[in-house]
Amino acid sequence: MNVGIDAVAIHAGKLRLDLAETLAPALDEEPEKFTKGLGLHASSFPDVEEDIVTMGANAAHKLMERKGLTPDDIGRIDVATESAFDNAKPVSTYVAGCLEQVYGEDFHHANKGERKFACIAGTQSLDDAYNWIRAGRNRGRAALVIATDTALYARGDAGEATQGAGAVAMLIAEDPDLVEMSVEQGFGSADETDFLKPNQQFPSVDGQRSVQVYLARMREALEDYESVAEETHPDQFEYIPFHTPFPGMVRKAALLGYRHMIRNTEIEADLTAAIGEQPRPDGFDDESQYRDAVRDYMDALKETDAYAAWYDDTIEPTLDIARHVGNWYTGSVHVARASALRSAREAGIDMTGKSLLLGSYGSGAQAEIHVETVQEEWTEEIDALDIDEQLAARRDISFAEYEEIHDVHNHDKEIDIDAFTTPSEEFVRDGSGPMDERTYRYVE
């Protein structure tokens, strides 16, 4: 049975913070630290009337309209988020409530839930939907998976430059139009305290350690994937979309992945004259000597033409959108996939039948690797994305406005300011009800 992603729609937060022009001078940082070091130019922020529900519902509505769906076609709504504002009532119930307002039909038949495992919950929700369909429990219906987050850090945290907000809605179905997902998966999962939110809105982060944990879990997941599938080779995949907290992180993961994939291949052999063979642990008495040798080899590998060409073709196109929106947590790897396919479309590459290797990650920590095969109708799906229009329409905010909007979305503060943008044909938050529930309406 061929199951995978049938359609995708993206909603970006409607405000834009320029990192080099606005954030860097205010924080007394070099702009190049953000643009070159982290690889980020701007963050997307939610306007006053936006939150994880409106962004998720707006993405889902766009997707349903485009595919000509009604609630009766959807048997499951899963929301992946780490920005929830309620410990019992799932965000998917709010999203369904929004959609019911415009369809005049209910989702009472749909199984709803909320998935939590930091950023990897988006991919885990895809897996849940995939399994539900393959188990034959879907009664012919598709699943709606929505990854939605306001990825905000406490003011002054090192993560402040990596913030972002947005939602990705995906329809999971049999005989999908976009990508088929592999049965084979690999996992790397360990009890880690690199990034967590113990009953608090903004994360406690051990930033430098989180980078190391990402790499360690990703390597484990790749090895685990190879144990059930086959050895991977760099030429096997047209693109490798990774979870992208910031493009600089992906730069590190890609180099590690490349080194792993070229081991014992003709690529390693061809590079031997220039940079030597990869160090193997059994060639060293001492673990730290081995690690130093690996670091030297990686530094040399990074400078080779073979690596640079592979990186430009396989990784760089996955980062185009992330550079302008920041980290979307659960949606991030799904933005990277869309970014790659959009780039292929622009370059006129025929992707039908080609493979993507997806590297998902969530702090806490877990990485997951699976393969996706691009389907024949992929061009229609990618042509329907309106992300460029959304990014161009964002309202730039000053540093003082950024401070206000950060406070507006801080659960511990009560700030009443006017929205910066005027909503049109979208869901907005319009306050709270008697039980402190959030309330929403559709603006024509």
Ligand code: HMG
């Ligand atoms: P930092 O300590 O402020 O920055 O925070 P840095 O000093 O490490 O510099 C960053 C890079 O910029 C470095 O590049 C510098 O060399 C370079 P690298 O050496 O690493 O390649 N740099 C410059 N380059 C050019 N010109 C300059 C310049 N200055 C410096 N003038 C850190 C960095 C990532 C720690 C911080 O942003 C942070 O804490 N971020 C949040 C945590 C995070 O994103 N971790 C990533 C892995 S964990 C993950 O992905 C999960 C996550 O998405 C959450 C979830 O799963 O839910 C976060």
